[in-house]
Amino acid sequence: MTSRSVPPAWTFLTNHAHVLLAVAGEPDVRVADVAATVGISERAALSILRDLEDAGYLRRERVGRRTHYTVLEHRPFRHPQTRERDVDELLAIFAARPGATDARRGE
Template sequence: MANGWTFVSNHGHVLVALATDPDALLREVAARVGITERAVQLIVADLESSGYLTRERVGRRNRYAVREDLPFRHPLEAGVPVGAFLELVRGSVWPPLPVTGPDATAHPAPGRTPP
């Protein structure tokens, strides 16, 4: 992030983090997203009040569930359910695997040097 912006907002990052690890502590989510724990708390409150996230108390911990059937909020993406975005992210392989075969030297994986 050389110039400080990303394609996904912090709300989106928190949603992805909790969708992939519903039992995560908010402190862990904050570390993964790169924001403060207080910022995560405010985002979780936004997501809960909007119905995108539910919280269930399990012992002394919380378990979060994302309403994947709800659409994105902005009119440009309003026809896309949140679950489609999450599936896209969940299907990703990170870090990228190296390219093998005849094109390996022409297209090395990011951060890797060709053999």
């Protein structure tokens, strides 16, 4: 067993952040795929999606048989130490969003 196959004892980003990143990267993603990507149960993924929607970080709408997620822009982080920063900054670093540019690479 390699060190890459052993889950870390802790991570810098919460499951909420990982779920938000997953739907930002693929707005029509299925809950099962979010859960698999983040490494949580579908029930936990649904709960987190509900939390994010209730807190105003994303909007959910039915499109046919699928659910489409829209990440709402300019929402502050919730922690008092970081609430003056927008979640958009996190998304710009981690999420591959259509039309987004990477200033570090000059794109």
